[in-house]
Amino acid sequence: MADVHLPSTLRPLFDGLPRHVDVEAPTVLEAIAELDRRWPGLRDRLCGEGPSLRRHIHVYVDGERGDLGTAVPANARVEVIAAISGG
Amino acid sequence: MPQTVLLVGTRKGLFILESDDRRDWKARGPLCEGWPIYHAILDEEGTIYAAAASEWLGSSVWRSSDMGETWEQSSEGLNYEGVDGLKLNKISSLAAAHGKLYVGAESVGLFDSSDGGKTFSLVSTLDGAPGREVWNDPAMQPPGHLGLSAILPYPDSPDHLRVIVQGNSIFDTDDGGKTWTPRNKGLRRDWPPPENPEVGFCVHKLAPSPVDSERWYQQNHVGTWRSDDGGHTWNEITEGLPSDFGFACSAHPHDRETFYTIPLDPGHGRTMHDGRASVWRTRDAGSSWQRLGNGLPDHDAHLGVLREGMTADSQDDFGLYFGTSTGQVYASTDEGDSWSEIASYLPSISSVKVATVG
Numbered sequence: 309m310a311d312v313h314l315p316s317t318l319r320p321l322f323d324g325l326p327r328h329v330d331v332e333a334p335t336v337l338e339a340i341a342e343l344d345r346r347w348p349g350l351r352d353r354l355c356g357e358g359p360s361l362r363r364h365i366h367v368y369v370d371g372e373r374g375d376l377g378t379a380v381p382a383n384a385r386v387e388v389i390a391a392i393s394g395g
Numbered sequence: 396m397p398q399t400v401l402l403v404g405t406r407k408g409l410f411i412l413e414s415d416d417r418r419d420w421k422a423r424g425p426l427c428e429g430w431p432i433y434h435a436i437l438d439e440e441g442t443i444y445a446a447a448a449s450e451w452l453g454s455s456v457w458r459s460s461d462m463g464e465t466w467e468q469s470s471e472g473l474n475y476e477g478v479d480g481l482k483l484n485k486i487s488s489l490a491a492a493h494g495k496l497y498v499g500a501e502s503v504g505l506f507d508s509s510d511g512g513k514t515f516s517l518v519s520t521l522d523g524a525p526g527r528e529v530w531n532d533p534a535m536q537p538p539g540h541l542g543l544s545a546i547l548p549y550p551d552s553p554d555h556l557r558v559i560v561q562g563n564s565i566f567d568t569d570d571g572g573k574t575w576t577p578r579n580k581g582l583r584r585d586w587p588p589p590e591n592p593e594v595g596f597c598v599h600k601l602a603p604s605p606v607d608s609e610r611w612y613q614q615n616h617v618g619t620w621r622s623d624d625g626g627h628t629w630n631e632i633t634e635g636l637p638s639d640f641g642f643a644c645s646a647h648p649h650d651r652e653t654f655y656t657i658p659l660d661p662g663h664g665r666t667m668h669d670g671r672a673s674v675w676r677t678r679d680a681g682s683s684w685q686r687l688g689n690g691l692p693d694h695d696a697h698l699g700v701l702r703e704g705m706t707a708d709s710q711d712d713f714g715l716y717f718g719t720s721t722g723q724v725y726a727s728t729d730e731g732d733s734w735s736e737i738a739s740y741l742p743s744i745s746s747v748k749v750a751t752v753g
Contacts, residue, residue, distance in 0.1 A: 315451075317428070317451065317452065318452070320428050321428070321452075321468060348471075349468075349469060349470065349471060352453060352455070352470045352471070352473075352474070353452040353453060353455075354452075356453060356474070356482060356483070357474055357475055357476050357481070357482050357483065362451065362452070362453055363450075364450055364451045365451065365452075390451040390452070391451070
């Protein structure tokens with residue numbers, strides 16, 4: 309099971325969405341698809357057409373910058389981050 | 396007692412201003428989790444819809460059926476998946492009519508929802524309309540492009556709609572979006588025409604008279620205009636105003652000859668002229684204009700008002716309202732003769748829409 313950490317700004321949008329979720333999926337894309345099955349609409353918040361990650365959504369798998377095709381090893385830590393911008 | 400409700404879309408969420416007497420106002424917000432709100436409306440069923448576009452989390456329509464106490468959001472179907480490589484960058488305009496909710500987007504497209512904003516379907520990307528070949532090219536767009544920036548359904552048929560494509564044209568469809576006809580005859584532009592001179596106009600805001608379906612007004616990038624034939628042809632009425640440029644305008648709810656606009660300095664700042672907050676009114680369909688500033692700040696007031704920033708209610712002694720890029724909302728209940736500030740410190744305002752409920 310990967311431990312997927314989600315941006316705090318997602319939590320008010322989906323009932324019962326915790327800050328991090330255990331997900332079993334071979335890739336980031338499939339992990340997000342699994343989250344979307346549990347919380348319908350969540351995929352659209354992270355991905356646009358393609359699918360592709362939204363411009364300011366970054367994903368790290370075990371500390372390495374990834375994308376939707378990045379493999380998710382068992383017991384990986386996946387961090388989904390809404391990138392900081394502005395000032 | 397009926398209550399007047401103002402839906403104020405801002406860069407940092409939706410705010411609701413409410414009043415029983417249009418003198419004392421209470422504000423609620425920020426709503427919609429502080430997402431930027433480009434436009435918000437109340438439909439005939441009493442549901443609030445807000446077009447929101449987050450830089451991080453994309454675009455979604457927020458909805459509330461209890462006047463903003465609780466909210467849900469959905470973007471199911473609001474995308475261009477598989478359509479000609481288009482990408483939905485933001486949703487910018489809403490309209491409700493004939494049991495449908497319409498949504499305008501950038502890249503330019505029209506969506507609708509028949510289930511109250513739970514799911515959406517793509518109606519049209521205006522394929523075949525003149526200008527379509529270039530208007531989704533970022534190199535051809537102004538900063539902050541809104542795409543389909545306004546949707547005006549006609550009351551006669553759900554297939555009959557008027558829209559604005561920002562920086563390009565007014566278009567009509569009478570077949571539910573299959574074909575689109577430009578409606579810009581008589582408009583002026585101050586730049587070279589595109590290949591098809593029927594389009595290439597920068598129309599900011601359309602204001603149909605609620606009492607005469609043939610009478611329309613518009614504020615655009617280079618002037619103020621009136622139509623006496625339902626928008627098929629346009630006559631310029633800019634003379635007497637301090638500038639060609641402005642965004643927001645409003646038709647009088649009961650008098651076809653009276654119209655309001657807010658001229659802005661056409662330079663980079665796009666704020667009211669000379670730091671004097673002013674609304675301009677014509678009572679003779681544009682033959683003459685009066686500056687209205689009683690109660691508005693008359694110096695050091697560099698206020699901007701965007702295209703959806705002005706609205707009028709439909710009461711007999713109707714109320715007129717506008718919201719500024721610096722977060723003030725002003726109201727008048729005497730046809731613009733005097734104004735009061737009813738909100739002072741909101742985030743930058745994108746849209747103001749009024750409704751009377753109860």
